[in-house]
Amino acid sequence: xxxxxxxxxxxxxxxxxxxxxxxxxxxxxxxxxxxxxxxxxxxxxxxxxxxxxxxxxxxxxxxxxxxxxxxxxxxxxxxxxxxxxxx
Numbered sequence: 001x002x003x004x005x006x007x008x009x010x011x012x013x014x015x016x017x018x019x020x021x022x023x024x025x026x027x028x029x030x031x032x033x034x035x036x037x038x039x040x041x042x043x044x045x046x047x048x049x050x051x052x053x054x055x056x057x058x059x060x061x062x063x064x065x066x067x068x069x070x071x072x073x074x075x076x077x078x079x080x081x082x083x084x085x086x087x
Contacts (some may be wrong), residue, residue, distance in 0.1 A: 001030040001031065001032060002027075002031060002032070002033070002072060003028055003030055004029055004034075004037055004072055004073070005026050005027070005028050005070070006026065006028075006029060007058075007067065007068055007069040007070075007071075008024070008026075008027070008046055008061065008066065008067050008068070009022060009023070009024055009025050009065070009066055009068060010023045010024075010047065010050045010064070010065040011062075011063070011064045011065075011083065012050075012053060012060055012062075012063055013060070013061050013063070013064070014056050014058045014059065014061065015058035015059050015061055016055065016057065016058040018051050019055075019057070019058055020053075023028070023050050023055040024034065024061060025046070025049070025050055026048060028047070029041075034070065037070065040080075041044040041067055045059050045065070046065055047063045047065055050065075066081075067087070068080065068081045068083075069081075
């Protein structure tokens with residue numbers, strides 16, 4: 001098994017648009033290879049692991065998370081998608 005670090009952008013949409021927030025986070029996962037990891041990521045949810053806007057008074061109406069960078073255990077970039085900058 002190899003260790004991979006996955007970078008995510010997570011966007012929280014609130015009823016009040018002024019409370020919307022975006023976070024960039026890194027998580028570490030193990031997998032046999034990149035292809036197996038991407039299968040796992042397709043089904044994996046990180047939304048409960050991300051800090052939300054604790055000052056928000058309205059409810060969250062949508063959470064969107066996308067990974068945009070994967071680095072292997074040696075620090076080598078093995079996958080990227082710089083199109084994540086949609087905000």
